[in-house]
Amino acid sequence: MPTSLKRGWRSYLASLLRIIATVLRIFAALLCLVVLVLTFASGTLRDALLPLVNFFGGLMLAPISGLFVYETIFGGAFRGDFALAAFLTLIVDWLLNKLAFSLQQRDRELAQGQRGDIAQAASPYNPPTYPNGGRVAEPYDHYNRYEQTAEQKRNEALHRARHIKIDDFE
Numbered sequence: 001m002p003t004s005l006k007r008g009w010r011s012y013l014a015s016l017l018r019i020i021a022t023v024l025r026i027f028a029a030l031l032c033l034v035v036l037v038l039t040f041a042s043g044t045l046r047d048a049l050l051p052l053v054n055f056f057g058g059l060m061l062a063p064i065s066g067l068f069v070y071e072t073i074f075g076g077a078f079r080g081d082f083a084l085a086a087f088l089t090l091i092v093d094w095l096l097n098k099l100a101f102s103l104q105q106r107d108r109e110l111a112q113g114q115r116g117d118i119a120q121a122a123s124p125y126n127p128p129t130y131p132n133g134g135r136v137a138e139p140y141d142h143y144n145r146y147e148q149t150a151e152q153k154r155n156e157a158l159h160r161a162r163h164i165k166i167d168d169f170e
Contacts, residue, residue, distance in 0.1 A: 008107075010103040010104065010106055010107035010110075011103075011104060011107050013100075013103055014099075014100040014101070014103040014104040014107070015100075017096045017097070017099055017100035017103070018096070018097065018100045020096055021092075021093045021094075021096035021097045021100065022093075024089050024090075024092055024093040024096070025089075025090070025093045027089055028085075028086040028087075028089040028090045028093065029086075030056075031056065031082045031083070031085055031086035031089070032083070032086050034049075034052060034053070034056055034079070034082055035078065035079050035082045035083050035086070037049065038053065038076050038077055038078070038079055038082075039072050039074065039076045039077070039078050040072075040074045040075075040076050041075075041076045042074065042075030042076055043075070046076065046077075053079075056082060057081075059085075060081055060082075060085055061085070064081045064084050064085060065081055066081055067080055067081045067084065068080020068081060068083070068084065069081065
C-alpha cells in the first residue's frame with residue numbers, strides 16, 4: 001500500500017470526527033435553548049412546546065431522564081436533565097475535537113517526515129539522515145550544501161555549544 005494512502009486515513013477520520021463534533025455542538029445548543037425557553041414558558045406556550053419536550057426527552061439516557069427538574073418562579077420548569085445532557089454533549093464535542101486535532105497533527109508530522117526513509121525525528125542535535133548517508137542542510141548552514149569543510153564543521157560545533165543548556169546534562 002502506498003504511504004500516501006496509509007497517511008491519509010488519519011485526515012479522513014479527523015474530518016469525520018469534526019463533523020460529528022459539530023453535530024453534537026448544534027444538538028447541545030438546541031438543548032440549551034429548550035432549557036431556556038422552558039424556564040420561562042407557562043400556560044399555552046408550555047403546551048405548544050410539549051412535542052419538542054417529548055422529542056428531546058426520548059433522546060435522554062435513562063439514568064438522567066427526569067433528573068433535576070424544578071419548577072421556576074416564572075411559571076416554567078428548569079429541565080436539569082436537558083442541561084446536564086447539553087453539558088455532557090459539549091464535553092464529548094471537546095474530546096472529539098481534541099482527538100481530531102491530534103490525528104491531523106500526526107498526519108502532518110508523517111507527511112513532513114517521510115521524505116525518503118528518515119529513520120528518526122529530526123532535531124538540532126539529531127539531524128535527519130537519508131539512505132545515501134547525506135545530511136539535510138540546516139538553517140545555519142549558509143552554503144546550503146551536504147558536504148561541509150572543516151571550518152564549517154567547527155563553526156557548527158561552536159554554534160551548537162552556545163545553545164546547550166545545563167538541563168541537557170542532568
